Each structure stands twice: as C-alpha cells, then as structure tokens.
Amino acid sequence: MYSAFESEIKIRPDDIDLNNHVHNTKYLDFVLAARYEQMVKDYKMSMEDFHRLNFNWVVSVTHIEYKRSLKLDDKIIVRTQVDSVNGAQSKVNFWIIKKETEKIAAEGHLIYTMVSLKTGRPVRIPNEIIEKYSI
Amino acid sequence: MYSAFESEIKIRPDDIDLNNHVHNTKYLDFVLAARYEQMVKDYKMSMEDFHRLNFNWVVSVTHIEYKRSLKLDDKIIVRTQVDSVNGAQSKVNFWIIKKETEKIAAEGHLIYTMVSLKTGRPVRIPNEIIEKYSI
Amino acid sequence: MYSAFESEIKIRPDDIDLNNHVHNTKYLDFVLAARYEQMVKDYKMSMEDFHRLNFNWVVSVTHIEYKRSLKLDDKIIVRTQVDSVNGAQSKVNFWIIKKETEKIAAEGHLIYTMVSLKTGRPVRIPNEIIEKYSI
Amino acid sequence: MYSAFESEIKIRPDDIDLNNHVHNTKYLDFVLAARYEQMVKDYKMSMEDFHRLNFNWVVSVTHIEYKRSLKLDDKIIVRTQVDSVNGAQSKVNFWIIKKETEKIAAEGHLIYTMVSLKTGRPVRIPNEIIEKYSI
16 A cells, blocks of 8 residues: 655646636646656655666556646645556556645546666566655 | 547647657647547537537546657647547547557547536537537 | 735746756746736735726737756746836836746746727726836 | 748647637747748758757747737748847747738747757857858
C-alpha cells in the first residue's frame, strides 16, 4: 500500500478555454506538475536525479474522468498515489479536488514507463527505485 | 457501424516540450481539433449549430495510449470514429497516425456528453442528431 | 507615481519548450496571471467586478525584452506597475525577476484598453476606476 | 530590401481563451510557427541545419500590436519580412492577416539573436547566413 501525496496547483488565466472553464487538457498538466513537485518534496528523488542515472519517465497511458468543471478562481489540490509497479511501468492514480468543497473535479490514472535516456527503450525499474517509491 | 473520418493536423513549435517531443497533453488537443473540423466537414453540423439549438458537447472521459513519440517535423492524421451513442453520451474512438509510415502514434477514446447550454445538465441526444452522426 | 505590486508565479512542466527553457510566449501568460491576481489582492477590484460594470480589459500592445532564460526549477516574481492612464488605455510596466538572484529575466510593458462588454468598443476609463488604480 | 514570406496557420480550439477569442500569447506562437516553416520553405535552411552548425536562434524582443480579435473559424495568414541584420541580431517584422477580409489582426516585430549551441552566448551572424536571408 503506497502513500498518497498532495500538491496545490494554481489555476492561471491561460488555463481557461472557450467554455470559460479549465481546458480539458490542462487537467493532465496539473497532474504532471504535481508529480514533478512530489518527486522532490515526497520521494526525495527529482527528475534530474533520474536523468543523472540515465533514466527518464515517459507517460504511456492517461485516463481521466471529468466530474466537475473548474473555474479560474477555484483552488485545487492534486492528490496522487502509486497503485502498482510492474517491470518498467508504474501506475499512478490521481484525484483533482476542489479545496473549498473537497469535491472531486476529476480522477483517473497514468501509467509511466521508465526508459533509458540513451536508447529510449523501456528499462525494468531497479529495486532501489521501487524502494524509494514504496513509501 | 459508423464511418471513420480523418483530419490532418499540423504540429507547431509550441506543441513541443522539454523532451523534444509533442507534449502529452497536446495529443488530446489534436483530437479535439480534428473532431471540431469533422463536425463541419463530415457531419455537416458545426459546434455553432449545436449552440444555436442550446446544446453543448463536454468531454467526460479521455483515455489515451501513447505508442510512439512525435517530433515537430512529423506529419500526422487524426482518424476518429463514433463507437456508440447512449443516452446523453457518445463514445468516440481515435487514432493519431504518422502520415509517412502509417504507424499509430497514439490511440484511445473520448466520451462526450451533450449538455443544455442553459442548465449545464446532461440531455438525451435527440434522434435527429443521432441520425446526423449515424453516417 | 503608481505603486509596484508583486506576485509569485510557479513555473510548470508544460511551460517548458524544446530549448528546455520557459517558452517565450509563457512570459506574457505569467504577467497576465500576476495582473489578474493583483486586481483582487492589491487593487481590490477583480475582473468579475469589471464585468459586472459591463467593462472588460483587452490587451492592445505587448512589448517584452528577454534578458535571461528561465528553467523549470527557477522561482520567479512578477512585478508590475501602472505607468500612465490615458483615455481608454492604461500602460503597465512589468519585470519578471529570478527570486534567488534578484536578476531580471524579462521586462517590458503592456497597454490595456478598457472596452464595453456590450459593444466591444473602447470606453474612456471612468474617474472612479482611475482612482482605484492610483495607489 | 528583403522579401516577405507567407504561411497559413490554422487556429485550433486550444488557441481560444476565456474571451472566446484567440488568446493573446498565441499570436506569437503563430508567428514563431510561420518563421519555422519559412526557414525550410523559403530560406532553404531549417532550424536543424542551424543546429548542425552549432547555432541556435533565440528570441530577444517581441513587440505586438493587436488590432482585431480572431475567432476559431477565422483563416489567417502570417506574413514576415526581415527588416535588418546587425551583429548577432536580426529584426523581423510580421503581420497576421485575416484571409477573408485582408485586414490586419496584429502586427509587430521580433528580434532574434543567434547564439552558439555550445556556449549559449551571442555569435555574429556569419556572412553566408546573411546571404541566405538576403532574398
């Protein structure tokens, strides 16, 4: 069982689209920003640390269910939690939560694949890294 | 069985991200742009036509599987096909295809929900519209 | 002489481009986000307040001089200051400053035009609003 | 006197903002996309060719005057023209033109600086390159 971590993401005017709501594709940008921050803040292993080991994380699958629209003035929390690790892949669940009402604006999951920076090919996630993420 | 339709989408420099590839969230923007174009070109019923009838389409689910990265100079075709229509929702499958190699860069589906422009609430898709989309 | 106000803006992974730096067009998005926040925080008159009075601000001119590139991990402050108000227009100077070194990453100005939400035409900025901004 | 070149840029739904018009910062993305295309199409020297010579172009100044708003269905042409070349810098004027009415939606200029890919420092633009651009 993995821990859930949270990041507050600030909605900007350029996130808003022609329907006057946060644009559909920005939800994923918020999740990617939250994971990027949580790598440093919670896992103590930044993307740069991965690059130094010649690893990179790429996104292989994204699945998003939109529940409530978001407006420019909404405050949001992005909660993420590793679901499972398998070979070169790690599945991460996420929830985008309206801070004021604690209602879920969107939920879903991503599958990240670890690749070699040199070859671009998938690489089995090393045990040391699985341990780092097993908190 | 519904027809598949295609749109060529041009990749722009601002679609490229820190990995030197098309950014993950832009894939969905390409699909949304293709559907927007195909509403006019293929279904002969533009988003404006929907708005005039007080309807709007919102995206309820997106699922994307990334197969191959895209570079700035790649030419791409977005193929979409209605999978099914059910109540207020329409499921649309899509494929992003590299023009030169005909290989699939990404595939997935979206679920659109028809909502009333006035209330924002889901509305059963009227038969006339199902017919328009049953080509 | 008008006061200068500051907002901290957080750089996100989707702001980074193919040169591994903050994309040129995002600098302006940061300034627009800072002004949007400062309307509430400093001028006590939100964009919504303007809309309720049937006014809107549109951007008529942007001028940006890029001095230093910004990376994903840089912390930045956006400082803005009204330069002058004239008829329907307000000129705002801005500086994007690296928090750690206090060096200027970019500077420039915007000219905003007040328009009527109904007609879309420029409107002389009323004295009450000039006063609100004369702090 | 340098030639003017033109590119047609297609507006996408993700270019539209909360005012239901093309977002202010996208105008510059359109110009950058047009220049990128024109490097290949008109100057016969792609960005990749520059990188192979260990050069890169970075944007040092942008100045945009917005004249008319753009909507999702507008067709636009981006016209650009080198104004002058001086040391490491090249000034390029641009016009974004509505195809149907031939009216100018925006105009302005950019100053590009040639830098060394290795050092990141400005480099005097070599005569061979000035010649390539003197068409």
